[in-house]
Amino acid sequence: MKYIKYEIKENGIALVTISRAQVLNVLNEEVLDELDDVFYKIASSGLRVAILTGEGKKAFAAGADIRGMLSFSREQSLAFSQKGNAVFRRIEQLDVPVIAAIHGFALGGGCELALCCDIRLAAQNAVFAQPETSLGIIPGYGGTQRLTRIVGVGNAKEMVYTGRKVDAAEAKEMGLVNHVYSSEELMPQALGLARKIAQNAPIAVRAAKEAIVCGLDMDITDGISLEAQLFSTCFETADQQNAMSAFIHKKECPVFQNK
Template sequence: MPESDTIRLDVEDGVATLTVDRPDRLNAMNVETLTSLKEALAEAEAADAHALVLTGAGEDAFVAGADIGYMQDLSTAEAQAYAELGHEVADAIETFPAPVIAAINGYAFGGGCELALACDLRVASEDAVLGQTEIDLGIVPGWGGTQRLSRLVGDELARRLVFFGERVDAQDAHEMGLVGDVVAHDQLDDYVAEMADDLAAKPAFALEAAKEALNQVHESDQTAGLRYERRLWSSLFGTHDQREGMAAFVEDREPEFE
């Protein structure tokens, strides 16, 4: 299992469970955590996991997003590197050779929502809240959200969610197709564990082939779109609105955009 203070990997009976473990920061993703998550995904694959569950530690958050305190002073080049790392993790989830279930137990904002979008299936606690909230930080989704969101909920809804940075509760997320199931908060772990066990009992090679075929539907266009998103996201670093949006978040005040 990976040696990390921020990621836990457990493998049992063919099911790997990856837990982002920064509850004091609402499981926000900094470089260390992203790197550890990438390494843990590789270890889960090497362990021949037939199903994988991604979740967050604590009662409040799945992954509340990227670490804004880290991001606020990034240069364009540094932001590009951070976007590349986030994309590598999301791509590793999307191409993991077994079904991946996001157990969304709380806040899933920004990069956290994007990691959930990269999963095959999404199950939300009734307490969960989701959103692509980057616009209020003076940036746009940078880990795949501009491409994967519209393919899941449709173009109109995706534009509304990205333009307004709207936060939606679990039931609304279910109605728009953002999550597949909503369950009581105290039943989430058991519900997802049963799903994962059912998947792990299926023929592994057939599941892997099915996932590859399903992913292929969007492969060529999405690759170009994701590349463009990375460049666009990082180009916003150093602008007044990015600096002001992130400073206001860290300082807990309303931003004053240009």
């Protein structure tokens, strides 16, 4: 791939890096295509966790390619929005957790890319914004929807209407990111979190993600029903039997076999 680096780390952990540091990892159609390809591969790989980051220290992703969008017609802009939304929805609905390791700018489409990940970790130099209204448009990759669900209606409206930048500390305060670290600590902390997730039962983690992500699109009654169904499927697994038996008999938890 030209713009995406894809590595397999230990314990079933994938590292996906947007590699356009010279232009602050801006998202264009080729980047979207390659992100779609790599997360399609991860979905059928048996991996347990993915980490998504941007190359360099200046940006996670500084937005979509404005030069490329300048001459878009309404039809072209609709297709571009739908394409990005399809890729981001694939990431959001991936059957394994995705951790965003964010440093520097996460603006516009870059902020929206972070929003579709399960857990967001930020370096102290991270900056978030949805500045689209200052360019005469609105967020087009799910920003009006995911940001509202994550930080609340008031915070989302203020960010979208004003386009103002939010630093890492404020992002943590409003729930936009889970944790803030120094730039040097960011990737080790992301890998440490990935290892904690990877050591748990993969089938259970996948079921938990499905319950949370799909449940957000349901009312509470349907969400609880989905949770019950997914809870029950875990009892058909050897991992559940082995782990519960070890717990009861005060033995060391076995290594989960994903079956």
